[in-house]
Each structure stands twice: as C-alpha cells, then as structure tokens.
Amino acid sequence: xxxxxxxxxxxxxxxxxxxxxxxxxxxxxxxxxxxxxxxxxxxxxxxxxxxxxxxxxxxxxxxxxxxxxxxxxxxxxxxxxxxxxxxxxxxxxxxxxxxxxxxxxxxxxxxxxxxxxxxxxxxxxxxxxxxxxxxxxxxxxxxxxxxxxxxxxxxxxxxxxxxxxxxxxxxxxxxxxxxxxxxxxxxxxxxxxxxxxxxxxxxxxxxxxxxxxxxxxxxxxxxxxxxxxxxxxxxxxxxxxxxxxxxxxxxxxxxxxxxxxxxxxxxxxxxxxxxxxxxxxxxxxxxxxxxxxxxxxxxxxxxxxxxxxxxxxxxxxxxxxxxxxxxxxxxxxxxxxxxxxxxxxxxxxxxxxxxxxxxxxxxxxxxxxxxxxxxxxxxxxxxxxxxxxxxxxxxxxxxxxxxxxxxxxxxxxxxxxxxxxxxxxxxxxxxxxxxxx
Amino acid sequence: xxxxxxxxxxxxxxxxxxxxxxxxxxxxxxxxxxxxxxxxxxxxxxxxxxxxxxxxxxxxxxxxxxxxxxxxxxxxxxxxxxxxxxxxxxxxxxxxxxxxxxxxxxxxxxxxxxxxxxxxxxxxxxxxxxxxxxxxxxxxxxxxxxxxxxxxxxxxxxxxxxxxxxxxxxxxxxxxxxxxxxxxxxxxxxxxxxxxxxxxxxxxxxxxxxxxxxxxxxxxxxxxxxxxxxxxxxxxxxxxxxxxxxxxxxxxxxxxxxxxxxxx
Numbered sequence: 001x002x003x004x005x006x007x008x009x010x011x012x013x014x015x016x017x018x019x020x021x022x023x024x025x026x027x028x029x030x031x032x033x034x035x036x037x038x039x040x041x042x043x044x045x046x047x048x049x050x051x052x053x054x055x056x057x058x059x060x061x062x063x064x065x066x067x068x069x070x071x072x073x074x075x076x077x078x079x080x081x082x083x084x085x086x087x088x089x090x091x092x093x094x095x096x097x098x099x100x101x102x103x104x105x106x107x108x109x110x111x112x113x114x115x116x117x118x119x120x121x122x123x124x125x126x127x128x129x130x131x132x133x134x135x136x137x138x139x140x141x142x143x144x145x146x147x148x149x150x151x152x153x154x155x156x157x158x159x160x161x162x163x164x165x166x167x168x169x170x171x172x173x174x175x176x177x178x179x180x181x182x183x184x185x186x187x188x189x190x191x192x193x194x195x196x197x198x199x200x201x202x203x204x205x206x207x208x209x210x211x212x213x214x215x216x217x218x219x220x221x222x223x224x225x226x227x228x229x230x231x232x233x234x235x236x237x238x239x240x241x242x243x244x245x246x247x248x249x250x251x252x253x254x255x256x257x258x259x260x261x262x263x264x265x266x267x268x269x270x271x272x273x274x275x276x277x278x279x280x281x282x283x284x285x286x287x288x289x290x291x292x293x294x295x296x297x298x299x300x301x302x303x304x305x306x307x308x309x310x311x312x313x314x315x316x317x318x319x320x321x322x323x324x325x326x327x328x329x330x331x332x333x334x335x336x337x338x339x340x341x342x343x344x345x346x347x348x349x350x351x352x353x354x355x356x357x358x359x360x361x362x363x364x365x366x367x368x369x370x371x372x373x374x375x376x377x378x379x380x381x382x383x384x385x386x387x388x389x390x391x392x393x394x395x396x397x398x399x400x401x402x403x404x405x406x407x408x409x410x411x412x413x414x415x416x417x418x419x420x421x422x423x424x425x426x427x428x429x430x431x432x433x434x435x436x437x
Numbered sequence: 438x439x440x441x442x443x444x445x446x447x448x449x450x451x452x453x454x455x456x457x458x459x460x461x462x463x464x465x466x467x468x469x470x471x472x473x474x475x476x477x478x479x480x481x482x483x484x485x486x487x488x489x490x491x492x493x494x495x496x497x498x499x500x501x502x503x504x505x506x507x508x509x510x511x512x513x514x515x516x517x518x519x520x521x522x523x524x525x526x527x528x529x530x531x532x533x534x535x536x537x538x539x540x541x542x543x544x545x546x547x548x549x550x551x552x553x554x555x556x557x558x559x560x561x562x563x564x565x566x567x568x569x570x571x572x573x574x575x576x577x578x579x580x581x582x583x584x585x586x587x588x589x590x591x592x593x594x595x596x597x598x599x600x601x602x603x604x605x606x607x608x609x610x611x612x613x614x615x616x617x618x619x620x621x622x623x624x625x626x627x628x629x630x631x632x633x634x635x636x637x638x639x640x641x642x643x644x645x646x647x648x649x650x651x652x653x654x655x656x657x658x659x660x661x662x663x664x665x666x667x668x669x670x671x672x673x674x675x676x677x678x679x680x681x682x683x684x685x686x687x688x689x690x691x692x693x694x695x696x697x698x699x700x701x
Contacts, residue, residue, distance in 0.1 A: 040450040040500045041555055042531040046542050052673060058643060062530045062678065065454020065576060113460065113481060124482035125463075126475055140464070147461065155634045157461075158454040158576040159645075162638045170638040422453075 019421065021393065021412055025401060033394045034255075035386055035416070048376040053079055053165055053345040053367060060363075060378065061159045064422060066109070069102040069150060070356035071363075071378075072163040073224055078363040079165045082350025083343045090336040091167045092224070093328050097177070098153050098163070099223040099354070100325040104146025104187070105157065106357035107276070107314040107321075110420045111198065112139025115311050118414050119201040135197055138190050142318060145183045149325060152176045167340035177332040184326040191319035192294050198315050199298040203308040206415075208395060210305055210388070211238060211265060212278035215355050221286045221320050222279060224354045230265065230272065231282050231303075239265075243353045246362050252379065263384040271387035274359030275419065276313040277304065288327070291320035307392060310418045345371035356381055358420050382421045389419055442590055445477035445490040447511050449497030449504050450531055450559060454576040455522035456480050456496050465583045473590065488514030492589050498524040498531060500559040512566040517589055520562045521582070523575035527647055528681035530575075532559040535681055561681065570595060575645040575678040578630050598629045601649040602642050605633035614641060621661040623674055626652035626684070643677055648684035658692060668692055 020036035044063055051059060060075045061068035073095050080087060112135065113125040120129055128136045147157035153172045154160025162169050215226035228246060230238030239249060251269060252261040265272045272278075280287075280295070281303035287295060295302055295316045300309055351364035359381030368374035396415050400408040446459060460481060476486040493515030499508060512518055520526045528535070534542050539557040562568055572585055581597055588595040598604075602624035606613060614620040614636045624633065624642035628649040635642045648654075658671045672692040675685040 040504070041543070042450060042500075042529075042559075043534055043542050044530075046537070047530065047533040052670070055673065055677075059530060059677070062452050062454075062575065065452040065457050068452075068454070109457075109460070117483070123484040124475075124478075126482060144461075155638050156631070158457055161635050161640070164640075169635075169640040 019416075021409075021416070023393070023397060023412075025397070028398075028401065030394055030397045033390050033397070035390045035393065037382075037386065045376045045378055048365075048373045051373050053083070053371065053373065056365070056373065056376075057163050057165065058159075058161070061163075063378070063380070065158050066106055066422060067102055067356045067358065068159050069098050069154065069163070070354055070361050072160065073098065074352050074354045074356075074361050074363045075365070076163060076165050077224065077354070078350045078352035078365050079367075080350070081352055082348040082365055082367050083165070083345065084348070085166050085341050085343050087167055087341060088336075091339070094153060094168070094172055094332075094336070095224050097325055097328045098150060098160075100321040100328070101146045101149025101153070101157075103223075103317055103321045103357050104149065104325075105143050106146070107318050108139050108143035108146060110357075111194065111311055111314050111318070112136055112143070115314075115417060115420070116198065116201075118417060119198075119311075132197075135194065138194060142187055142190060142194075145180070145187055146321075148183070149180060152180065164340055166342055167336075167338070169340065171335040171337060171339035174332045174335045177329050181326065181329050184322055184329060187322035188290060188319065188326060191315060191322050192290075195294050195298050195312060195315040195319060198311050199300055201311065203306060204414075205306075206308060206392075206396060207305045208307065208392060210273040210278070210281075210307075211270060212281045212303075213239070213265065213272045213274045213360060213384070214279040214282045215243075215353060215360065216240075216283050217286070219286065221283055221288065221291075221317075221324070222355050228353065228360070229282055243362070244351050246351065246353060246379075247364075250379075250384075252383070261379075261383050262386045263379060264387055271391045272384070273307075273388050274381050274384050275310065276317050276357075276359075277307060277310045278359065279355060280304075280313045280316060287316070287320050288323040290323050291316055294319050307415065307418045310420070314420075347371075351377075358382060358385075358422055360384060380422070382419075385419050385421070389416055389421070441472040441474040442491040443474045443476040443486070443489075444492045444494070444586070445488065445515065446475075446480070446494045447477075447496070448480070449495065449508070449525070449562075450500040451497030451522065451524040451529065453480065453496070455525075455574075458576050458579050458582060459494065459521075462579045462583050465579070473586065490515050491517060492586065493518045495520050495525050495562055496522055498527075498529045498559045498561060499565055500531060500556055501554050502556060503554070504556075505565060508562060508565050517569050518562075518566070519570045519572060519585060519589075520568050521572045521577050523573070523645065523647065523678040524559075525562050526571040526573055526682075527679040527685075528559045528561050530678050530680075532681035533676065534559060536676075559681070572597070573628055573646040574630050578632075581630060599650045600629050601625055601652075602627045602629050602631070602633050602636070602646070605629045605631070606636050609633055609637060611637045614639065619664065621666040621671060621674060623657075625649075626654050626657050641674070643674060644679055644685065647679035647682045652684050654684060654688040655691070658688060 022034040024032035057072040060071040150157045155162040213230045215222035216229040217226035347369045349366045353362040362379040364377040366375035400411045535558045585595045615622045622641040623644040627644045628646040630646045676689045
C-alpha cells in the first residue's frame, strides 16, 4: 500500500466567501468527502434576540451583501405572518420587482464575472478573451440594471434601507420605476443573447439523480411566495407542503468540518438540491412566455440533471427577471398609499420562505410578550446544498483521480462553483486534501 | 511608465457587501487607473499574485484565533492598508456578541460548540495592526472607494468627509425627521457618506457610517429621552453595525447601565 498523500491546493476562488474540501481515497475508492465551510460564525440568530421587530430587516440584510433583499423580504413576510399583517397586492408586486432586481444583479455577477471564466479559459473577468468582450460588457450592464432596480425601490443596492415590516418606509417613486423601462426592454433581448452564448459552452457530462426542492406558486415563477415542492429525477412528485410545515420535512445537522449547519430532507435525511436548476426543473411551465420560449430553444433539454447547466438556468432566470420586471414597471402608474401597514408588535410566531438567487431561504421568528424578538431560525440556501455538493464531489471524483492534483482540484472547484455557493467566509482558498492510501 | 501599483483585497468575518462595492466600482477603477494591477482578489480572480502589495483593502472583522495571525501577515505584505466597511473598522454587527458570554452564544446556535473556533469578541482590524486609512460604511460607498484609490495612486490625502449626516440632509434639502416627526435619528452623531438616504425615506439614520467627529452623544440621546423616546430604544439605536466603535460603545453602555438622562 502506498504512503498516504496530502495535498493542499489553493483553489476555490470566484465564490462569495470560501470553503475547503477534504477527500480520502483508498485503493482507488473515494472513502471520504468533506466540504468544509470555514465561515467564521456570526451568530445572527442569537444576536437578533432582544431586538425590535422593525430592526430585523436591517440586521438580517447583513448576513449577505450579495442577496440582502432576499433576507429582508423573507424576514418581513415571516414577521408579518407573526403579527397578522396582510399586505396588499401593490406591496407584493413591488417586492417581486425588488426580487427581480436582486436575481438580476446576483445572477449577472455569477454568470459573467465568476462562472463564465471556467468555460472561457481565463482566470477572471479582468482577463476575458477579446472574442467575449461583448458578453462581459452586456453582463456588467445587466448587473448595473439589477442594482438600479434595488436602488430605486430600496434606497441603495447593497443593504437597502427602505424595506420595512408591513411594506416600505417611503412609497417607491412610480416615475422612477417607469424610468427603468428602456433598460428593462434592452435587458430582455440581451438576456436571450447571453443565454445563446452560455448554452453552447462545453459542459462536462455529469448527470446525477437530484431531489429538486423549491417554492412553486400558482401561475408565476416562484420568488417571494408559494408552497414548497420537490421532484425527483424520475419525474415523480415529492413534497407539496405549505411553508409553515418546513420544520417537519427538513432537518439541520451540525458536522465537525463546517460552521454551516447542513440540511437534509426527511424521511431518511437525504441530500437535496435547491437553487436555479432546481427551480427551473420544478417550475419550467411557470416561466413568463419569452423566457419559456428561450428555455425551449436554447439547445439544453429541461429538466436537466447536470449541475453544470446551472449557468444556463441562471441566464433563463435573468430573462425571466427582466420580463417580469418590465411587466411590473409598465403597470406602475401611481405611488402606493399607504405604503406600509403598521402594527404594534405583540407576542406571536411566524415563518416564511422565499427563493433567494441561490435557492430556498427559510426564516422563522418568535416575538415575545415585550414585542421584542425572542427567537429566530434562519436557514440559507448554501447550507441546504452542502450535503448535495458533497454527494456530487463524491460522484465526480472517480473520473478525476487519474489527473494531477491541480487538475483534480480544478475539476472539483468547477463543480462547486456551479452551485454559486455563498459562504461569506474568513479564509479565501479551498484547501483540497486528497489522502491517497 | 512607472510600475503599476498592486492592489489586494482580503476578507475576514463579513457579508461580502463591501467587496461587492469594489466589483461595482470596476469600470471607474479601470478608468481612473489602468495602471492598477489587481494582484489578489480571490472573490473575483482565481490567480493570486504574491505580495508585497501597494494597497491592501481589508473587509471584515477579527473573530477567530486564525484571523489574528493572518492580519499580521497581511499588514507585513501591504504598504498602504485600508479597512473597508463597518466590520473592518468597528467589528461589525457580529460585535454585538461582545456584550454576551461567548459559550452561551455559540451554544445557542450549534449543538456541538466544541467544533466552532470563535474568539469571545469580534474586533476591528485596528485593534490588531496599524491601519493607514479607514473607509466607513455598511456598506462602503463606491464613490468614496474610487476617491481613496485615486488618492493613493497619485499620492495625496483621500478627501472623505468627517462631518455628520445632518449636513447631507441639509445639502439634499431633506426635511429633518426629528424636527418634523419627532423621530429619534442618529444622523447628528453619524459620519456622512451615505447621502443621508434614510431621512430621505422618512426614517431614522441608524448609524451605518459610525460616529462622526465629536458626536456628543450624551446630549443627543438626552434630548431624545427628554422628548419621550424610551432609553432601551436609544441603546439599541447606537448598538448596531458600529456598536463597538468607541463613541457608540460607551454611549450604549451608559444608556444601559448609567443613571438618569442628562437634560439638554
């Protein structure tokens, strides 16, 4: 038997935050795969205790600078549920427009600046091949439009300040919203061009059996509302539950190698997939018309069980976001009044889930008799994907073992990057340990 | 042509939002200084060029034992070290744990706290190494970042305002939310930089940019308390993203433990 070999390879870049990967191979068999998340814990759930209800959207935004809107809107809707507040259709529409803005900026960032370099043979958006300069320019403009939507509704694009429990602090300016229309019209077409480009990338042949988990809403692609559903690769339907039942069907486990709690679906504590590919697989029929046609004609067959197709799924969701945002902006004629439903905080519990750009985001809050937060549970998408990422690496590795350590690490890195993991983390490289016994 | 200044971006405990502002500034950065070489920016670039670096931007707070050693090394590699954002300059929202017992905090989130390496306190970079410049904000302002890098590249002092958010409200013609609506606003004691967006949206400033110079918080909170704002609310107001910044920290402690309000 050979001596065990340990490799440390600086790798997992172009993700939000970072993680490590530990792999042990014995006699050609993959014995151990651990996707480590080193993120220094920031203990938000504990630090929310004792805070005022109205402070929660501002505080939870700071969990993620890439998707603060998802955290804010999820928290607002969970707290509204706890307080018995029902917001009207205008506020729901504007929140959907906010979500479109966040999907656009997050997806455009990931597609063009973080992920595409894997397929273009460059190391970053700073070294794009000349032939793809137009793709990058288009991506930067898409990202700027997404940020602009958030700024118009939320006051600024990172950590918006206008999102409130019950609605908005100040009614969004309808004229400014309509001012977005020309950019949104450009974006719809641009998204089709981007999809056409990324659909032709050379995808590794890697088909897995996923249980896809997402929200599904009646007659619209899921963003801020819906029921939690799951589907399997054989097409059999799985879950179809109200959001409030989430804790009965999913469980979080702490593992020694990660500061993120890992989520599993019950029964049997199985890994599952959430995010753009899972959403698209579950809700293809709910895409708006233009995005649906683009999905059907892009050359990739949906539903897809190849995680590397996520970049195309994101491009389809970019098209859908532009299309939805445009439809909302066009009917935005007058500022809403009242823009917020106020309520004196009282004891209660409430939960909600939304589709953050990276997948299902679940919040649950308990409000005490004093009107302050008594308990909070927040389950972000990346911790839900953690177990599936490990399962995927396990499946991918046998095909990589004949490669050099650098190439094997790069292969794992590309796989993990397809998930767009958001690991807000202290360390800045993937440490790949391969113990080959 | 002189050698390109080399830029490096480092991250500690944070949300990545300030790094996103760096990416958002990409067009401007390239336009003002095509000579800047982005040598180390893991969130955006796979290849990492070894130090030393001319400008190091540090996001995030020091919160684990490993962080302490790493920031020392980064300091040695960077000629001009800039902290970006409330986490790096003041410890961030995660510094709220500095008022709690760490074992209780860890145990409240994790079933097996022994696996989690975490310092008792989340602290700013300047508590560990000398910092050449601090860029405030939660998140930082892209315009201020571009100004800072421009200034460093051409070798002058960055022009970043030290006055309060109040001045920005006056510049924007925003009606004062305290005067008009009786809202307890932290704007008079908070450094400018955001453009006073919260009062413009009819709500209080909650201190994203940290304390302004000589904030005189005792007088401000005394005024609000005198007008009927409950003291615990005022304590929470100064204890958010810059809670550990000395002026906010001391006022939060005074409000929590001190005796009666100082009447204005």
